[in-house]
Structures are given as structure tokens and as C-alpha cells.
Amino acid sequence: MDAVNLRDTEAMDFSNPSRQHRRVSILGSTGSIGTQALDVIAAAPDRFSVAGLSAGGRNLELLARQAVAVRAPAVGVASASEADLDRAIARAADAAGVTGYAPELFAGEGAAAEVAAWPDADVVLNGITGSIGLEPTLAALAAGHLLALANKESLIAGGALVRAAAAPGQLVPVDSEHSAIAQALRGGTADEVDRLVLTASGGPFRGRTRAQLQDVTPAQALAHPTWDMGRVISTNSASMVNKALEVIEAHLLFDIPLERIDVVVHPQSVIHSMVQFIDGSTLAQASPPDMRLPIALGIGWPFRVPGSARACDWSRPAEWTFEPLDEEAFPAISLAKRAAAEGGTRMAVYNAANEEAVEAFHRGAIGFPDIVDTVAAVVDDQRARESAGAGGALSLAAVLDAERWARASARVRCGLEETPLGSLLPDTAARSEGQKEKL
Numbered sequence: 001m002d003a004v005n006l007r008d009t010e011a012m013d014f015s016n017p018s019r020q021h022r023r024v025s026i027l028g029s030t031g032s033i034g035t036q037a038l039d040v041i042a043a044a045p046d047r048f049s050v051a052g053l054s055a056g057g058r059n060l061e062l063l064a065r066q067a068v069a070v071r072a073p074a075v076g077v078a079s080a081s082e083a084d085l086d087r088a089i090a091r092a093a094d095a096a097g098v099t100g101y102a103p104e105l106f107a108g109e110g111a112a113a114e115v116a117a118w119p120d121a122d123v124v125l126n127g128i129t130g131s132i133g134l135e136p137t138l139a140a141l142a143a144g145h146l147l148a149l150a151n152k153e154s155l156i157a158g159g160a161l162v163r164a165a166a167a168p169g170q171l172v173p174v175d176s177e178h179s180a181i182a183q184a185l186r187g188g189t190a191d192e193v194d195r196l197v198l199t200a201s202g203g204p205f206r207g208r209t210r211a212q213l214q215d216v217t218p219a220q221a222l223a224h225p226t227w228d229m230g231r232v233i234s235t236n237s238a239s240m241v242n243k244a245l246e247v248i249e250a251h252l253l254f255d256i257p258l259e260r261i262d263v264v265v266h267p268q269s270v271i272h273s274m275v276q277f278i279d280g281s282t283l284a285q286a287s288p289p290d291m292r293l294p295i296a297l298g299i300g301w302p303f304r305v306p307g308s309a310r311a312c313d314w315s316r317p318a319e320w321t322f323e324p325l326d327e328e329a330f331p332a333i334s335l336a337k338r339a340a341a342e343g344g345t346r347m348a349v350y351n352a353a354n355e356e357a358v359e360a361f362h363r364g365a366i367g368f369p370d371i372v373d374t375v376a377a378v379v380d381d382q383r384a385r386e387s388a389g390a391g392g393a394l395s396l397a398a399v400l401d402a403e404r405w406a407r408a409s410a411r412v413r414c415g416l417e418e419t420p421l422g423s424l425l426p427d428t429a430a431r432s433e434g435q436k437e438k439l
């Protein structure tokens, strides 16, 4: 179980200066993580250059402008044609007065995985939202690139598949909590680690009871007090699903049993997480909330990038507070811990059901507490199917199949589709054949 092995500080090669310039491919370049990664790269041209860019296609013009600005050798888009991408890049080049720029283009469903596997790269930053990032994650690992992972959903859904595909030290976290833990783990040996403590800001609904969450609106859910992020992660932060995914992510990244991973609410978001060691010492990583720091450390790992972000200002009075999480109002974490302990495709189902429920909430189809209730119900459905003999076998096909079922099931539960649930169940007899590997 040492696929990731960030706890083994001896595995980090600090000695070879030629590793210090990195060619970086950014998946999800038009999003919150992607645009901040481009800022980091622009601010440190001696350390980084861009190898490839990929995005979904909702903002083709931005992708094209980015590609022209950094002369990305490879560019991919999921939901536009190659001809559309080509024309958008030609327009952007024209507007910028750039001539002779002719990148390799990839279009369609597999474009992000193609960019992830682009050979002239050292690092792939996966900043896609959702478990659609799983195949690009696997492609980056198969290509032998360092993978700076913001797309936690691919690790959650892929679980053992992703771990098995990652060589020791190949998978580096970008989530600020896991970056903090990876940094704090440098302060002790693997067997000196007692517990991991993830901090949570508490989101916009901290302090509310379940009843008080009933009528909150999508706009309120997106108004995160300390972080400016994409729609899905902002909603997940409000429901604590994001923290739930992060607990499982920490378990998978650092090989610490779930019962030794705690969550504490820290509204200021300055302590990004902590490691408690066996002698009673706790090491915490502190910096003002700014994703450019963990992004820079992720793509430059294990080297720090000077000036990545502002440091804490110790000349001003400051207060850091900590409080326990209200698990009754926010049951997402205990639900995820139970699901992850059961293994198989359970967390893939949890995550996929959540992605659909978040969409339904933003469309006004369900209320806010219904998001996690939907996840719980879909996970329960899968549990019931398995006790009837479906089995929790794991392969990429099994993960994708379970996700498809969970998405359809969640959409029906949220009233977005009217298909009867029974007709959505995959052929369980066919699925269990030849699938022996367990998560």
C-alpha cells in the first residue's frame, strides 16, 4: 500500500537541479484552478512552461487566448470540434498579432486524456471538475508524468485503480488540505504519524441546523466565506461533501486508516490541515487562503516556488479558532467514511450521485439538504443491490458502469428524469464475471 508514499521523505529527490524546470500540461485550464495555475507559471518562467492545455469547451475563446498567450504545443477541448478549436485559435492569434503558431489539436470526449498523455510534459495538473477527470488521471499516470491532482473526484471514484496506476511519489496533491498534510509529513517518519486533522472552513452555512438549511438558495451556497472556487466545489463546501471527499482522498493518498482522520472547523482557513505525531506534537501548515501556493508546490513538487503567495502577516492581530463539526446538520462525512470502508465502487456511486444532486439543486429541482439525502439514498440502493448478489468488483468498466447507474438513479430521485429505477440497474450477473480485484 505504498502507491503514493508521500510520507516517505527519503523518496523525494531534492538533489537534481535539472528537475527544477517543468513542462506542465493543465487540464481544466479555463477554470478556477486552471487560470490560477497559468498565473503561477507566468510568474515563474524559469521554473515552468506550458506543455498542453485542455478544457471542456464552455469558454472556447478563453481556451484559445490562453493557448496563444503561452504558445501551448498541445490543446484539447471536450465539447467542440477540432475545426471550431482551430478557428478560435486562429482568431486569438490574429487578435494578439501572433503568427506561425500551430499546436497539435485534440477534440472530443478523449481530448483531455490525449493532452494528459502528451509526451513532451513533465507534470500534468488535473484541474477538471468531476469524475470525468478519471480517464485523464489514469492517462497521465500511464504516461509516467508527475500528476498534480486537484481533481479529487478521480481519486475518489477510481480508488484502488488510481493507486495501483501511480508509482511511488508520482501523485501529488493540490487540494490545500492535502498539500498541508504532505508538507507537515516532512516533519516525521511514516511510523511516527498518529492522526491527520483536516480543517474545514465550515462554508457559508456554518452554525445552521438542518432545519435552517431547508430553504437556502444556490446563490447562498456559492457565497463561500474564504475561497473563490468553481460551482461544484463551492456547493460541496457548503454541504460538507467536499470535506467528505477530502477525508477519503487523505486516506487514499497517505495510507492512514479512516478512523485516524479527523475534521475540525476552522473558519479563518489559514491553517490548511495538520498532522498529529505519536509524541503529542502537531504540525500545522499556515498561509492566507490562496490556491496558488498549493498549485505551485504541486507542479514543482517537492521544491517550493519562491513568492507563490502572500505569507501570514504576523504584525497584525489575528485570531484562529477551532470548533467541532455538527454532524447532525452535515452528515456527509460520516456517510462517506462508511461508504469508503465498504470499498468497491461505493465511493464512485457516492460522488456521481452527488454531482447529479448538485446539478439538480442548482436547477431548482431539489432543496439543499436533499443533496446529501439523495447521495445517501443512492448509496443505500447500491448496498441493497449488492446484498442481493451484485458484488463490489473493481475495474475501470465497473467504476464507469456504477457511475452511470448512480447518475441515472440520482436524476430520477431528484425528479430530473422519469425512468423507473428498476430499468436502470446494470446486469449484475454479467458484471461480477471475471472481476476479482477489490478496492
Ligand SMILES: NC(=O)c1ccc[n+]([C@@H]2O[C@H](COP(=O)([O-])OP(=O)(O)OC[C@H]3O[C@@H](n4cnc5c(N)ncnc54)[C@H](OP(=O)(O)O)[C@@H]3O)[C@@H](O)[C@H]2O)c1
Binding pocket: 027, 028, 029, 030, 031, 032, 033, 034, 054, 055, 056, 057, 058, 059, 060, 077, 078, 112, 126, 127, 128, 129, 130, 132, 150, 151, 152, 153, 174, 175, 176, 227, 228, 229, 230, 231, 232, 233, 291
Ligand atoms: N477552485 C479551487 O480553489 C479548488 C481547490 C481545491 C480543489 N479543487 C478541485 O479542482 C477541480 C477543479 O475545480 P475548479 O474550482 O477549478 O472548477 P471550475 O472552475 O468549474 O473549472 C473546471 C474546469 O474543468 C474543465 N472541464 C470540464 N469538463 C471537462 C472535460 N471533459 N475535459 C477537460 N476539461 C473539462 C472546464 O472547462 P470549461 O468550463 O471551459 O468547459 C474548466 O476549465 C475540482 O476537482 C475541485 O474539487 C478546486
